[in-house]
Amino acid sequence: GAVVSQHPSWVICKSGTSVKIECRSLDFQATTMFWYRQFPKQSLMLMATSNEGSKATYEQGVEKDKFLINHASLTLSTLTVTSAHPEDSSFYICTAMETGNTEAFFGQGTRLTVV
């Protein structure tokens, strides 16, 4: 099956620093990427949707200047958490879709801890 590789799987950073999370589709063209955040014991919450070559569409309440999403190629999307704060500590996960394909494929997720 299709594979989406998300890196890093976990990261600890200091408050005020920035963290970049990468999501790569290894064997298909990810025309659309979704970025989700999941707090403990809660469901996935959509942060933004990005189509290759276009600006991301952010969900209400998600700060686009804080969570920078880049989807410059059909195989790579990145999420950068800028000026991270402890409340940004969460599980971030990407999901990739290929146009015409019925299935969405998840990355392995990144556990971010901001100290």
Added chain:
Amino acid sequence: QKEVEQDPGPLSVPEGAIVSLNCTYSNSAFQYFMWYRQYSRKGPELLMYTYSSGNKEDGRFTAQVDKSSKYISLFIRDSQPSDSATYLCAMKGNNRLAFGKGNQVVVIP
């Protein structure tokens, strides 16, 4: 009304029982319906997906879709302790992917 509604209440069942989960949705553009299973501290994994109204079976799992009522269900027969996880419904259409809140299921040996 939210796009996808899934009652997140935890569900505990004895081993061997049938687990019944469901979601409702409001967006008529959704054409593909999926169920994901998520174990603690892991990413969701696709369990089943369906396109048309009706039933789809895969082993002990049955997915039902009723597009006219905008209602989908997942049934797990002969539940096992290894089925204990969070189950999320998901729907896709018009380049949009939406998830339910997820149901935590605990199968008690």
